[in-house]
Amino acid sequence: xxxxxxxxxxxxxxxxxxxxxxxxxxxxxxxxxxxxxxxxxxxxxxxxxxxxxxxxxxxxxxxxxxxxxxxxxxxxxxxxxxxxxxxxxxxxxxxxxxxxxxxxxxxxxxxxxxxxxxxxxxxxxxxxxxxxxxxxxxxxxxxxxxxxxxxxxxxxxxxxxxxxxxxxxxxxxxxxxxxxxxxxxxxxxxxxxxxxxxxxxxxxxxxxxxxxxxxxxxxxxxxxxxxxxxxxxxxxxxxxxxxxxxxxxxxxxxxxxxxxxxxxxxxxxxxxxx
Numbered sequence: 001x002x003x004x005x006x007x008x009x010x011x012x013x014x015x016x017x018x019x020x021x022x023x024x025x026x027x028x029x030x031x032x033x034x035x036x037x038x039x040x041x042x043x044x045x046x047x048x049x050x051x052x053x054x055x056x057x058x059x060x061x062x063x064x065x066x067x068x069x070x071x072x073x074x075x076x077x078x079x080x081x082x083x084x085x086x087x088x089x090x091x092x093x094x095x096x097x098x099x100x101x102x103x104x105x106x107x108x109x110x111x112x113x114x115x116x117x118x119x120x121x122x123x124x125x126x127x128x129x130x131x132x133x134x135x136x137x138x139x140x141x142x143x144x145x146x147x148x149x150x151x152x153x154x155x156x157x158x159x160x161x162x163x164x165x166x167x168x169x170x171x172x173x174x175x176x177x178x179x180x181x182x183x184x185x186x187x188x189x190x191x192x193x194x195x196x197x198x199x200x201x202x203x204x205x206x207x208x209x210x211x212x213x214x215x216x217x218x219x220x221x222x223x224x225x226x227x228x229x230x231x232x233x234x235x236x237x238x239x240x241x242x243x244x245x246x247x248x249x250x251x252x253x254x255x256x257x258x259x260x261x262x263x264x265x266x267x268x269x270x271x272x273x274x
Contacts, residue, residue: 018045
């Protein structure tokens with residue numbers, strides 16, 4: 001049987017590849033044989049990722065810039081057309097959000113969050129989709145969040161709303177494009193270290209680390225490399241009949257009832273009596 005995970009000859013574009021899950025996804029696809037188009041505004045980190053990929057013997061096209069800038073996205077796809085003439089995989093990873101109490105959120109911060117996580121991703125997906133539909137095949141993978149399907153309750157209402165939109169985008173486009181050979185799926189991470197300033201937030205609030213872990217049955221935080229296997233599956237022929245899937249990557253977080261487990265061990269470690 002041929003290797004269903006082999007991506008030799010395919011071209012993948014991944015955003016947010018200077019670090020974290022974007023870098024890990026790009027490396028996983030390159031390890032499976034794909035050539036990579038790398039997008040990130042961090043030029044130094046982008047160059048480092050590109051160097052690692054070229055050392056594997058793959059082609060890497062690093063394009064530094066802001067993926068929320070439509071002109072930059074247009075330029076990036078024009079470079080893809082000139083360099084490779086095709087696009088087989090898109091990984092939507094980059095995207096920032098503003099947090100704050102709902103009653104205090106400024107309209108500008110709401111608009112920025114939706115532009116970053118929803119509108120710019122839709123535009124990038126649209127450009128990729130046009131090329132994939134023309135060739136009759138392709139795989140689009142978006143990074144969502146468990147916050148898009150359940151409330152985190154930590155002044156992140158706008159982030160959760162935006163991630164819910166990413167999930168619905170996945171459902172809508174997968175339904176529309178599946179008959180023409182393009183698959184669209186979404187991965188929902190829980191707390192992944194090395195992403196979105198999670199480490200500094202936990203350092204500032206000693207209870208936050210325990211709160212997060214209390215909700216993760218696997219008993220550990222996610223690592224960027226945890227994305228590798230799932231991204232490779234969704235990008236490859238092994239997932240040829242998987243589209244419209246909303247897949248948690250959360251150590252069991254969504255499976256656990258909020259009142260499950262025992263809070264006492266956490267309280268004892270902090271010297272608090274039950």
